[in-house]
Amino acid sequence: MNNKRFNHHGNSLSALLMAVSVTGIASAQDAPEVKPDDNKVVITGSRLASGGYLAPTPVTVVDQQELKLTGTQNLEVLLSDTPQFTANQLSSPTANTVQAGQPSGTSTLNLRNLGPTRNLVLVNGRRFAITGPDFTTDINTIPSALVKRIETVTGGSSAVYGSDAISGVVNFIMRDNFEGVEVNTQRTWDQPTKTPTKSLDVTMGGNFANNKGNAVISLNYMDREGMTRGDRGDWALPSMGDGCVTAASWSSTRPGTPQAVPAGQTCLSAGGRPGLVYSGSATVPFGRIGNLPVVGSSASNPALNAALIAAGLQGMGSLGAVFDQTGKAIRPYTAADAYDLGPISYLVTPQKRWMGNAFSHYDFNEHHTGYLELHYSNNTANVQIAPTSASGNFLVNTNNPYLSAPMQEVLRQLDLRETGSTRITTGTQSLTTTPGDGLAVLNLNRRLPDIGTRAATTEHSVFRTALGLRGDIPDVSRSFLSDLKYDMYYTYARTIESQNQSGSISLSRFQNAILSQGGAAPVLNPFGQNITEAGKNAISIFSNSTIRAEQQVASGNITGKLAELPAGAVDFSAGLERRRASSSYSPDAFLSSGDVSGWNAALATSGSSTVKEFYGETRVPLLADQPFAKRLSVSGAFRRSDYDVESVGKVWTSSIGTEWAPAESLTFRAQKQKSIRAPNVGELFGGQGTNGPTATDPCSNRTPAAQTAAVRALCVATGVPANLVFDQAVQPSNFINQVVGGNPNLTAEKSHTTTFGAVFSPSFVKGLNLSLDYYKITLDDAISTLGGGGIQSVLDLCYNTIQNANSVYCKAINRDPITGQIAAPTYVMTTAANIGGISTKGYDLAGHYGFRTDWGLMGDSRWNVDTNWTYVKELTFTPIQDLPNIKNQCVGSWGATCGQPVPHWKGTARLSMNTGKLLLSARARYTGGVTVDTYVVPQRQGGTPPALNSLTNPTIKAYTYLDLTAGYEFSKSISLTAGVRNVFDKDPPILGSSQLPANNTIAASYDPLGRSMFVTLNLKL
Template sequence: MQSGAVSDPSGQIATEPAAPDVVVTGSRIARSGFDASTPVNVFNQQDIKLSGNLNIDKTLEQVPQVVASQLGGATSNTVPGGYADVNLRGFGSTRNLVLVNGRRFAIFGPEQVVDLNTIPSSLIARTEIVTGGSSAVYGSDAITGVINFIMREDFSGVEGRAQVNVDRPTGTPTYNFDLTMGGNFAEGRGNLVVSGNYLNRGSITRGERGTFAYLSLADGCVAPGSGSATRPGTPFTPAAGQSCTGGGGQLGFIASGSGDIPNGRFSGIPAAGGPNAALNAAYAAAGLSGLTSRGFTFNSAGTAARPALTPQDDFNLGPDNYLIQPQKRWMINSFGHYDFTDNITGYMELHYSHNEVNARLAPTNIGSPMLFNVNNPYLSPALQNVLGVLDRSETGNATVSAGTATYTNRPNDGLAQITAGRRYVEVGPRMASERRNVFRGAWGFRGSLGDVSENVLSDLKYDVYYTYSRSEDTLLLQNALSRSRVQAAVLSQNGAQPVCDIFGAQITEACAAAIRISATNTTVATQQVAQGSITGTLFRLPAGKVGFSSGFEWRKTDAVFSPDSFLASGDVAGFNPGLPTRGSVSVKEGFGEVRVPLIHDTPFIQNLTANAAFRYSDYDLKGIGGNWTYLGGLDWRVNRSIALRGQYQRAIRAPNVSELYGGVNRVTGVATDPCSNHGSAGLQTASVRAVCEATGVPAANVFTAAVQPNTIIPADFGGNPNLAAEKSDTYTAGVVFTPAFAPRLLFSVDYFNIKLDGAISSLGGGLQNTLTLCYTVIQDASSPYCQAVQRNPTTGEINDPYVAKILNANTGSLRTSGLDFAARYRFNLGFGFPGLGETSSIDLSSTFTWLNDFTSVPVAAFPNIQNHCEGSYGPTCGQPLPIWRGTSRVTWETGPLSLSLRHRYIGPVTTDRYLVPLRQGSTATPALNTLVYPKLPDRHYFDLSFSYDVAKTFQVFGGANNVLNQDPPITTQGPSANTFSATYDVMGTEFFLGITAKF
């Protein structure tokens, strides 16, 4: 929650007088005062403006209840990507729901997530966040809560806004312009607002940022007196007090990178000193007598070869990658309504946006076996002799695959097979451009139905609407390589000289053009929603009105992903292959909600109110069918100063199109078949044998090499149309303190506890887990884990076409709990400043989250294997999950001037390589002093901002974020730029300045 907001049960700022009835996120029943069972976090347009953030996703990432999303936002630099999302409570962006004006917004892609780049920050009047299951009120996806953007709909006049942001380290600007026009018509019965936005965010590469981002780092042992890495830009030193082997060295960060290097690294051949005397002699003549398994490389001219070294020869991947992705956005929004009669109002919302977000990655590499002519003209005679000896030393025929092409390699055929690991820098850095067009329309009628009687079914109101959204995404991939073209280009064609010389830095533009390839993917996603609802008073009780809401909703989501044919074939190197995905999900729902006042105006009970809601969802998916979600809660206002609240909610999430219908992709990886001789001898029991035979292994072959002739096993991964819904239970309980002796003070504490079962992931958590579950844990041939295994009926082997089907399944669980604290206090100082104001005031606000538990169970069938991630970070737990995190703000106002200081706090975290096994009781837990910088220290960020009303129609605002210019903590376990770039500030100090003019 942004500083300046409070955890207020009504969604209203606590210092304001009681508001009229409004609909606050988390319920469809209009109400006022402190009568909500679950806390609603609120921040408004002024909070957004003072933060300096131009995209709303960055503002949300600074909310303590939100865990940063590495795959979305300006720092992601992923392919595919180009979007911004929100991750409430760390359960993932697919498990929370984004609304605009209480209605579902446009989605993109088969994952059915809202791209926050399509939400205009300048049009947001306020943002309301409910954390905790809300499926009974809003339907599927609201496992961890709802983010509801309330837009400025009723506007008259013209307002222009311009803002520029510039970071201190590189001086890269981001420009944003908004123009909003609105007015009333038909004697005030109607209003129409049209707003346009243009944003242009400059790019920053890791090389431009330098310091922490320039290098590709690895954990290592730093020799005494050598400092750390020797490449330019490194600021790193050894970890104090942590020793390692190597003559008294210390643990620290060292320069690392890719072994596929620009001058080429050629391996996959015998090391020098082996039994082949002819080969050893050839190596010596070519200067390779010290050749190891790492292979050899060339000088830039390609005239001399030498053994390859590490890390000296490794390629630094860092500088080419974007740290901040460039973005261009054009957007137009329109809101209108017209009162046809006093009881019928028609309304409309229209949205169109065009977003371009680019990713940039290090140049493409290929590191696979390739064939070369032994008389390759680009090689010296000595190296030609090496290839000739290798060719003569080959035994039998071998198949060499190069994308869509295959070759047969035979002894003495003039071809030698070598693994060629090369970084093709001459082709240029890999570039990916996401171009997303989004259209959304909402049309509806609302109004009053009056009263059936004075005491029963009174104050009736209706709302009927239909929304349609369509997202069209084009992903253009450039500077990739065709594996088949590369192989063909290094071979002589009909005696002609090969097109490409890949030895050293000798690739010409003709070669680059021959092997370079582009690819284009397209994605289209549509969503339709039709809903009708009635709200009002059901009847009256002595304690007050019984409010109700009921209605019907229909939703349908369609998504189509069409990959480029080159990419789908697997011939493209540089970008991951993709398979077509197509599908739809539709649901019909009935819902209802009721609020019942039980007691009022009695000793110790000023008000006691119960609330309940239900929703029945009927999906067109055979794995789900019909599902109930529901909630129940109590609000107890003891007196003016103290209010208590609590609620239980059952929520569901239906699987999305990607999880249901994602293209099946065959992956070959290392695994151990328990039915073979590769497994542990202690597990070769009679019960395992029985399951092996029941799943198709011939009795004579059980526990023999015939079942698994090698350690590589193929498996199919992808969508599963039989998935069930994820289900969650959420408990919240809190107290709100608004003391009578300090009427401008609000303090709240809320406990949350969320547990999700049936989390959707790959069956069993992967191939090896599936095999283990089938044969050594569950040992039931009819279990889904055993049913996923297919075997050759003759040998019992798992191999093409008999492969394991590791499709998506409801396989794991998640849980989290903790406390949310929020406070706000506003007081007058009683003095002002000449020319500004006769008085001034101070506004203090703070919101913090204490994380008690964050646990994942990867496979429900292994309930004892739990990853306890609170207070940790790393490859298992992901983004940092500090125990304490929060923001505080102090704002001084006098007349037209406002000055504000914000403090953002992120607590310390420890690597999950230590914490997870420690909490599991593992005897293999590493000691902290054997890990490089195992703890990331806490971070205190200070932000300054101001706003000044030059005139009633003209305002200037600005500020600086991270004024102390702190770099993020460094770790090799981070997903990008040697840190967690989505959690910590990576731009250093960022200045912003803007103006708003109204006419």
């Protein structure tokens, strides 16, 4: 379908939805409504029974009906549509990646864009299982069929719930009192590729012991098939990169500056993808030899010039030469030889899930109830990427029999021009070569499709049990310590993840296999594509790793009325809690030693932390049923935490709030909180290992504006040969390795949250509820990698900001003295540190309007109009708080520094009609426009950004997706629901170097599936 036909419809719809939200048609973002037969409810964000009061903390509620209307099979998809959440690039169905030492195939939440470790996930108000060293919770392990509602506290709550609740708390309230049998089966598929996801849920429950108890058992199976980039070749292939900007490649409203087309590339304009060119890897299947001296250059000599000319390499550039398939013929490398890593890489990863949950409670008498929760799940997920490679400096015999005579002479001349001893380290071994010893240093870059596709299979098993007792205890008196209730429980959760990886090679074995042993021909011929079965067996390896995580919580809590005041009862809550969390990561010898090419290496991690806490909370009513004070109260909470981690020690968290209702229909609320996040095992004790994200090396940057004299001098001072500075050969790939790891001296992160807002439920418009809340969160001592943003930040701080070769950032960069390339073993050191700061603020606008009409498709109708919007006013990262003037202001942006897109406006709006047995619903999802951070960040820092019209695809326009759902209830036992997501089949934005990660777009934030459908059959027996 031609998307352009619908552009004006989409823009009109966006404007309409904005107007609707402002006039008050909104989804409930307040406390759950108290029904007439309810005495008290407990709202996430407070342990106090509300008794009908609204909490001072804003709470967003997603109910079971929304899960039904969206066809939710994985909860992270539903929540990522909610405007308070940002997509999580490394933890979603589109995350086709393995992070060494971290769980794989999991789904975590990113609330307020503060990261998955800074929000707390609860199930029925209690902590769930942790996935590994980062202490996050995999919400793949929470069954959508059992979810009654999801409550999200959008602000810090450490005083109420403890560590991690900096950006908020997400509480999944489950159906735990169920009678009967319910079967729910669903099939989802996208229209372009027909790739299906199938799920089946069976829930059984009933009362026992003369209705004193109830037990619920739910079983779930889900099978999501994978989709490769090749399956969506209409936009996901070929792999694109920044090319050139010409007047023809921009619309008339965005005139571009004509620029020269880079050598060997074609600038696509009309009929192509504006400004983009094919961007493949310079590590190719037939093998490329890089860093060969160019004929006539100062790095060569007459004898080597003659050898290069005889081999046909007189026209060679800085990227060297490439072999043909036989390995005998060689010629200068061109951009057209680049290898596309994309076709077989997963765009959506396959997943299979088995899950069982059981909930039971039993009333021993009218005062005491025991309860039990059991969970077991098994998730299998797969990652698939392009074949691995051997890339770097290797020693090769100058008389290698697989090479032509002219190339043997080139190697002989390279050997003769060596100076002194040269040590070459590959994998776990180091070899030394001297001039004339028959060994030449060759920068070999060989893609290895002969070995096979890289594949990783992760099996993730979770067991959890919760055993508790709750009830009431006698009052001390009618006016003091009355209405007392207690809840005490113990939970134990264990996660075991095993991962098996194939398609890798041992680098040390590769080095040995390309050398002659005892005068015999080498086992491996890396030139051309001539690897034999014996050669494959000599270098191939299978790697594996295991992650274990355990969490134990023992908690006791008491709530009630402390005293009676003229305005009402003083509510209180107090309790004790002890938590112990431990985790370990155990890689095999290949991964732990770094002797692997294919999957990221990491050292073993093991550690634990224990905390003992006591806490209290109270709400004091000041006025009630007075003029201009229907209700006025103040509330406060505190928590004292004592960690066995010496660098954290004893910490206090607190909150204070107020709620004022001048009239029954209008309530104002405000709260100020101090929260903390203690460092997790991975941050404290993580073994140091490597990974290879995309980054731009300033010493290989070919953008003229970045090639300053100061940067050039720093490049030379940090190890780049002067003649190679700003040359592509310094960093031929934009995947650059960094060393990450833990730091046992980390302290706790500290945050302050302020919220204030209003709730309006006018009596003259029955069924209308509105809320508007302001939030501000500031985080200090943020734990981050050195530099605050990983490898790119370290590089930028060294070369563009601090510009001191003796700074800690420049010293963290290790380069090959011959090529200038960032090299093993330390690459770029980016270990954990308390160095950063984050500040974010904005507004949440939400509400609900429900009404009835005496007309409709099948008679009387019930209508619901819901909306939920967030306006992010500020999102600022301070990478180094010691340099407070250096701030990355990221709202309205995306990119290597700012991460996933965070627009100013994001929201949803839904219109639903129930008429007779028919349900019809339409939902719009809006994401505002963003601009690439390479322009936005320097502009907001007061610097001089590159001209916007000189950048390739620097903006992403606002996106509006439309979803439609219809349901029909054939009887009380049978109902059918069907829906279409992304009705207009809008493609995601196509990007160059700013894509996240490498699939031409930002698949975690923009729909990569196109139009997709679901059908759900629900049977109640």
